[in-house]
Structures are given as C-alpha cells and as structure tokens.
Amino acid sequence: MTPPPTVEMWFEFASSYSYLAVMRAEAAARAAGVVLRWRPFLLGPVFLSLGWNDSPFNIYPPKGRYMWRDMARLAEKYGIPFHLPSQFPRNGLRAARVACVGQDEAWIAPFARAVMQANFGEDRDIGERAVIADILTRLDLPADSLLDAADSEAAKIALRRQTEQATTRGLFGAPSIIVGDELFWGNDRLEDALAWATGRR
Amino acid sequence: MTPPPTVEMWFEFASSYSYLAVMRAEAAARAAGVVLRWRPFLLGPVFLSLGWNDSPFNIYPPKGRYMWRDMARLAEKYGIPFHLPSQFPRNGLRAARVACVGQDEAWIAPFARAVMQANFGEDRDIGERAVIADILTRLDLPADSLLDAADSEAAKIALRRQTEQATTRGLFGAPSIIVGDELFWGNDRLEDALAWATGRR
Incomplete structure (x- = not known):
C-alpha cells in the first residue's frame, strides 16, 4: 500500500493571500484525496532576506492597491467573508x-481558519x-495552557526553525x-499543487 | 443592441508570464464571446517607477528560480512550447x-504570439x-515597411504614451x-477577467 499523497501548506497569519488559501485548503485537499x-x-x-522591511504591498503602493481589490473580488468569488483590515500587516x-x-x-x-x-x-x-484566547476558547480548546505553551522557549525555537526551513x-x-x-x-496555485500531488498534472 | 464585452490585454514581449497569456488570450476571449x-x-x-532597474525576477533570485520552474510547469499544462531563454529579459x-x-x-x-x-x-x-523581419515575412506581412513605420517618430511617441497610460x-x-x-x-487572472467582462463573476 502506498501512502496517500501529501502537500505542505506554508502560511503566515498576517498574509492576505494566505487567508484565501487557508480558508479553502482543507476542503480542497479532502476532495482531491490529499493529506494536508x-x-x-x-x-x-x-x-528581510529579500531586502524588504515591510510587506511588499506596503512598499509598492500600486501593488498594494491592486491586492486589496483582488482580495475583495476573490473573497466574493469563493464566498469567504472579507473586511479591509484597519492595520496591515498585523x-x-x-x-x-x-x-x-x-x-x-x-x-x-x-484554528488557522478562525485566526485568519x-x-x-x-x-x-x-x-x-x-x-487568540477567545478563538481557542470558542474551539473548546484550553486557551491558557496553549498560550503558555506558545510562550515557551521550545515553541519559540520551533517557529524560528520552521521559518529558517522556509528560506x-x-x-x-x-x-x-x-x-x-x-x-x-x-x-491561485492551490489546485495545481493538489493535482501535482495526485499525479493529475 | 449592446456592444460586445471588451477586455484590454496589456503585455510586454520581454515578460515571461505575458508569454503564457498572449498565447492563450485570443482563443479564450473567442470562447467567452469577448472582444480582445x-x-x-x-x-x-x-x-523604474517602482524603484527596479531590472526585472524583479533578476533582482530577487528566489522569485526568479521559482518563476522559471512555474513557467515550465504551466507551459506543459497548457501545451505551449517553452525553452529557457539564454537572455532575460530580452x-x-x-x-x-x-x-x-x-x-x-x-x-x-x-504577430504577438510569434514574437513571444x-x-x-x-x-x-x-x-x-x-x-522581427523574419517573423513578419512568415506572416505574409510587409516586413520592411512595418519596421520602418515602427522606427518613425510617431510610433515611438505612440508606444511612449501607451506606456505612460499603463502607469x-x-x-x-x-x-x-x-x-x-x-x-x-x-x-492566472485571464479567465477571471473574461468572466468579469461577461458578467459571469
């Protein structure tokens, strides 16, 4: 028996297009028979490693203006709620x-969907x-102990290592x-990635 | 009678993703009933107005490496020929x-497809x-007179104005x-644009 195809979803909670992908990923992966x-x-x-000390959507205003309009259109197309954030990136x-x-x-x-x-x-x-505590509580999760775990040195190191691995x-x-x-x-590459994972290229 | 829906395809011959869109645009627009x-x-x-004196795919190497791999995958998906250019951008x-x-x-x-x-x-x-002369000749077009027209002051001004309009x-x-x-x-927004033009959002 071969293991089921697997994809890794790398995302950042402050990232606008990550919002759209995170909201859609689980259902799309399930439909494709792919482990996420x-x-x-x-x-x-x-x-920073690319020389940007802010989101490129803030550094390059025409890209930023376009991104917010594109987000609104895509959110409507997908049926995902969208409200222009009063702060970006958070x-x-x-x-x-x-x-x-x-x-x-x-x-x-x-959890990822609720935060996004x-x-x-x-x-x-x-x-x-x-x-974050409110989100965890609404998901019937032990908010305080998870937030304490997230403040631990081990959690800090784990996220730092994962970010290094991304680069x-x-x-x-x-x-x-x-x-x-x-x-x-x-x-917009989520479907292509799932098709690649299942060999339907 | 209302006029048919229309979209404008803004492209640059040196741009990699323009290649994919230019090769697909006419057939996609025709299928959608949209004038291109x-x-x-x-x-x-x-x-330059964004502060880049080269393609961002050259300025940011990880973006460039990804783009060429993405181009190869997408060209195969669309059935479009692809050969890594020995010079970029041309x-x-x-x-x-x-x-x-x-x-x-x-x-x-x-003409746009052949150059791309x-x-x-x-x-x-x-x-x-x-x-360019060879491409025009193969399309049964008067290469010399078109190339001379393209060298005229009027043609230079027309392209400059169109580029200013883009910004x-x-x-x-x-x-x-x-x-x-x-x-x-x-x-990857070609289909969304055509759907927007025809009101099928």
Missing part, C-alpha cells in the same frame, strides 16, 4: 507560535493575546504549497 | 513598436531587427487585463 500538513511560518525574516507571531505547537493536531485547520478570518474577515487584532526550501512568500521538491506559490 | 484589444507597452519605465522595444503600429489590425494576435514564442519557446533574440491606470506588471475600471494582473 500545516506549516505556519513568519514572513518577516523571509522578506503581528502574527503569537498565533504562529500557537499554530506551531498544534500543527499536527486535529484542531490546526479550524478574525484578521481579514472581522478586522480583529490577532496580535492580542485576548483575541532554505526556496520560499519567498505566502501561501506556498510544497509537494515533494515542487514549490507552488500563491492561493 | 491588444495593448503592448514597456515594463522598463513601469518598473529587449522588446522594437517588437513593441511594431505591435503598437498594428495593435488594432487583424495581424496583431498572430520566438523569445520563450525558441530562444531567439527578439531585439534583433532580422528576427496612470495602475499597472505595475504584465500581463495585465483591464475590463472597464477593473484591473486583473497575471496570466
């Missing part, structure tokens, strides 16, 4: 550490501990979907 | 001036007058597809 592995990471260090560090703690747990997918939707669908500050594997943005050695960048 | 208007322009001045100025002269003529679509395929499918130097209209890359006031960026 969640890989939260931080874009900040990746962008600080996704705490959420990413929690996600790193739980990235192989059953709750990672609903808080940021891009409800204009909530996901950098605040109380917002090593050639990532330069998010979302990125990795299938074996093949890198697919962007929400 | 071709708008050649130069990315160089647009990139000088698309002369081809763009010829295309600007003929942008509302029946030969613009086959020479660059990205056959590794030919589209900056050379002889290459004014918010373009920051190619291909870009414009539907009324809606901007769609990238080969």
Whole structure:
C-alpha cells in the first residue's frame, strides 16, 4: 500500500493571500484525496532576506492597491467573508507560535481558519493575546495552557526553525504549497499543487 | 443592441508570464464571446517607477528560480512550447513598436504570439531587427515597411504614451487585463477577467 499523497501548506497569519488559501485548503485537499500538513511560518525574516522591511504591498503602493481589490473580488468569488483590515500587516507571531505547537493536531485547520478570518474577515487584532484566547476558547480548546505553551522557549525555537526551513526550501512568500521538491506559490496555485500531488498534472 | 464585452490585454514581449497569456488570450476571449484589444507597452519605465532597474525576477533570485520552474510547469499544462531563454529579459522595444503600429489590425494576435514564442519557446533574440523581419515575412506581412513605420517618430511617441497610460491606470506588471475600471494582473487572472467582462463573476 502506498501512502496517500501529501502537500505542505506554508502560511503566515498576517498574509492576505494566505487567508484565501487557508480558508479553502482543507476542503480542497479532502476532495482531491490529499493529506494536508500545516506549516505556519513568519514572513518577516523571509522578506528581510529579500531586502524588504515591510510587506511588499506596503512598499509598492500600486501593488498594494491592486491586492486589496483582488482580495475583495476573490473573497466574493469563493464566498469567504472579507473586511479591509484597519492595520496591515498585523503581528502574527503569537498565533504562529500557537499554530506551531498544534500543527499536527486535529484542531490546526479550524484554528488557522478562525485566526485568519478574525484578521481579514472581522478586522480583529490577532496580535492580542485576548483575541487568540477567545478563538481557542470558542474551539473548546484550553486557551491558557496553549498560550503558555506558545510562550515557551521550545515553541519559540520551533517557529524560528520552521521559518529558517522556509528560506532554505526556496520560499519567498505566502501561501506556498510544497509537494515533494515542487514549490507552488500563491492561493491561485492551490489546485495545481493538489493535482501535482495526485499525479493529475 | 449592446456592444460586445471588451477586455484590454496589456503585455510586454520581454515578460515571461505575458508569454503564457498572449498565447492563450485570443482563443479564450473567442470562447467567452469577448472582444480582445491588444495593448503592448514597456515594463522598463513601469518598473523604474517602482524603484527596479531590472526585472524583479533578476533582482530577487528566489522569485526568479521559482518563476522559471512555474513557467515550465504551466507551459506543459497548457501545451505551449517553452525553452529557457539564454537572455532575460530580452529587449522588446522594437517588437513593441511594431505591435503598437498594428495593435488594432487583424495581424496583431498572430504577430504577438510569434514574437513571444520566438523569445520563450525558441530562444531567439527578439531585439534583433532580422528576427522581427523574419517573423513578419512568415506572416505574409510587409516586413520592411512595418519596421520602418515602427522606427518613425510617431510610433515611438505612440508606444511612449501607451506606456505612460499603463502607469496612470495602475499597472505595475504584465500581463495585465483591464475590463472597464477593473484591473486583473497575471496570466492566472485571464479567465477571471473574461468572466468579469461577461458578467459571469
């Protein structure tokens, strides 16, 4: 018996296009018969390695203006809630550490969707501990112990290593979907990545 | 009787993803019942206005490595010939001036495809007058008179104005597809742009 095809979903909670991909990934992977592995990471260090000290959507205003319009159109097309965030990018560090703690747990997918939707669908500050605690509690998860675990040295190191691995594997943005050695960048490559994983190229 | 829906295809002969969109645009527009208007322009001045003095795929090596792999995969998916160019970006100025002269003529679509395929499918130097002359001749077009027209002051001004208009209209890359006031960026937005034009959103 061969193992089922697997893809890795590399995402960042502050990333706009990661929102669209994270909201769609689980259902799309299930429909394709593909196992999804969640890989939260931080874009900040990746962008710094490219010479950007902010989101390229802020550094290059025409790209930013386009991205927000494109986001609104795509969210409508997918039926995903969208609310222009009053702050961009938000600080996704705490959420990413929690996600790193739980990235192989059953709750990672609903947690990732809830944080993403808080940021891009409800204009909530996901950098605040109380917002993440509220999200965890609504998912019937032990908020305090998970947040404490996310504050531990081990969780900090785990996220740092995962972010270093992102750069090593050639990532330069998010979302990125990795299938074996093949890198697919962007929400609009999710279907191509799943097709690659199942050999329907 | 209402006029048929129309989209503008803004492209640059040196742009890799423009190759994929230019090769697909006419058939896709015809299938959608949409009139296609071709708008050649130069990315160089647009990139300069963003602070880039070269293709971002050269300035940011991880983006460049990914783009070439993505191009190869997508060309195979679409059944479009692909050969890694030995020079990138090539000088698309002369081809763009010829295309600007003929942008509302029946030969613009086959001319655009032939130049694009020479660059990205056959590794030919589209900056050379002889290459463009050969392409025009194979299309049964009067190569010398079109190349002379492209060298005229009027043609230079027309391309310069069109490139200025690109920036004014918010373009920051190619291909870009414009539907009324809606901007769609990238080969992977071609279908969305056509759907927008026909009201099937």
